[in-house]
Amino acid sequence: MTLVPTASSTVGPYLHIGLTPLQVYDIAKDASKGEKIVISGRVFDGEGQPVPDALLEFWQANADGKYATPEDSQDKPLDGKFTGFGRIPTDKEGRFSFTTVKPGAVPGPGNTLQAPHILVCVFMRGMLKHLYTRIYFSDEAAANANDPVLGLIEDASRKPTLIGERTAGKAEYRWDIRMQGEGETVFFDC
């Protein structure tokens, strides 16, 4: 039996009613391992205006590079109740900020190793289907250079849109999303 998957639609302007009751700002809450970090940024539309009605979801491995789901069959330890899932709306200025632990490396296609990264799923009013993008880390330059997914981006000038920039002397990263124009964030078709 083959069915047609249900069509996607926009979260609309009142997304907060449906999607913030289970919001998660502190992914690190249940983590016992790994470096605690804060990632902050803003979401901008094609006119450079902040997007106040977006929602971001994050998904990442724990510090050992293991995802907290039976779908991950790697022989690596789980970290207690750490889920690796976050969900936050943007504020009136399009800002977002969340706390997590830096994920470990996970396997990629074939025998490759993926650099530490966080999957980001982007929803907003005006968007009929969510978008996938990723956050990598500026202090992982060697791993990023060998990452099989970053390697798919032919225009090297676009790669920095996926790299969270570490603030000197702090466990904080800055990462923005730009929907269009100069510095348009790389989004993936997967």
Added chain:
Amino acid sequence: MSDLIGYKRPAPGTQPNYLHAPYQSSIKRAPNKPLIRMPQTLTELTGPVYGHERVGPLDNDLTKQHAGEPLGERMILSGRLLDENGRPVPHSLIEIWQANACGRYPHPGDQHDAPLDPNFTGYGRTVTDSEGRYRFVTIKPGAYPWRNHHNAWRPQHIHFSLFGPSFMTRLVTQMYFPGDPLLPFDPIFNCVTDQRARDSMVSKFDFETTIPEFALGYAWDIVLRGRDATPMENKK
């Protein structure tokens, strides 16, 4: 990672494009550059596991969240969560949100001149059972105006958010009602060009789940992306 089985890609026309000019808000929010095609890795093929611990016994009854009963036409909404190979998706989180019977949301951004209902928030959640079934009790949402174009009205709808087993099955959509005269005029509903896919967003009136002297039943099955190859397909 050769043991990983990926999910099928959607057939042309069955999912919306990011840019759909009749829906004006998409114009400045759709990516201009083509998406980068990538293989589904362990990251994409996993996702959060939600158990029943996040869902209370009355979370799927939107008529019982306040001291009194909400106004409006009571309804039972039920169906199954399936994948495109026809397999049920069990133990999976479903979240819904909707306007009240007058077409108003309790949200600071909603300035529609229609009354709020102190007995209705319009949010519910549940987890599918072992056969992928779900059920909500709610009231039928009202249509409401929006400013997309002259005399623009949204058809009656309920927003749905679904996870399934991985981030590749993540879906946010809207469910509509059969025979709604506003459907042909709604740019959000009509952003899907394939008619079968578009009609899959419309629920059916259902006598089977209608409860005498209490509430009308509506049935709606939701279909998530399915794996590329499954034991079920091999049986054909």
